[in-house]
Amino acid sequence: MSETAKVHHLFLPVRAGRASEEVALQIEAAIVDGRLTPGERLPSEREMQTRFGTGRGVVREAIKILQQKGLLGVKKGAKGGAYVRQLDVGNVSESLALFLKQHPVEPEKLIEFRETLDRAITQMAMAHGQPAEKEALVREASRLESMLDAPDPDFEATSELDRKLNLDLARMARNPLFEWVMHALQMGFSSHDYALYRDPDYRRRAAANWSDTAKAIAGGDVMRALAYIGHHYVLLRQCVEERGVPTNGLGAEFLQEDNQQPKERKAE
Secondary structure (H helix, E strand, O other): OOHHHHHHHHOOOOOOOOHHHHHHHHHHHHHHOOOOOOOOEOOOHHHHHHHHOOOHHHHHHHHHHHHHOOOEEEEOOOOOEEEEOOOOHHHHHHHHHHHHHHOOOOHHHHHHHHHHHHHHHHHHHHHHOOHHHHHHHHHHHHHHHHHHOOOOOOHHHHHHHHHHHHHHHHHHOOOHHHHHHHHHHHHHOOOOHHHHHHOHHHHHHHHHHHHHHHHHHHHOOHHHHHHHHHHHHHHHHHHHHHHOOOOOOOOHHHHHOOOOOOOOOOOO
């Protein structure tokens, strides 16, 4: 199909007013329904101007809108132009993570959501996870416990391992939606778990609890696994109440002030 025939097949003329938005919506619809596929180059700006009945500035603005959404990329040079990008979990998760960062959520709401999500993921992971995956989960959870038991833990390394454990568990559920949401949460924030790991007392209990949870998952003990998850969030709520956390959940002061002593603990 020639470029002129393609553009006439894909698009319709737009009306003045919100022309760039309408052009963007038509191109987006063609991508979403598969008429334009990942890696495919869009017709030239000249061809699209003619078909849409609008100016070059409108077409360029529409392309810019779709670039910001991650749907299009632009290559320069003689064979350049706008092309359809392949969306992956990273693109989606990054957008959701940015949204969560810009829309503060109070700690209890985030913790409540994560606890509910973890309970669902755990049950599905126990049902669908392979024995080798469950054994690997136990090994990695045990490694996290050892790392956090050190006198001066490497918090960057332990944060990465904790993130990996959560993502591995989500993958075991064999439902991509759980994996995508977990990936976004881990990119944005991790339910204030950093607060647990920064406190010497809490981090030991939290790390041991992760290890116990992994063992219960590997052993097929659903009730015990869910009880350990519940205990994790009991610890987290206590720690958040005592230490306090930023409302946006990023925990910058915990990440930057490694030597800061925890606040005096309330009597239990």
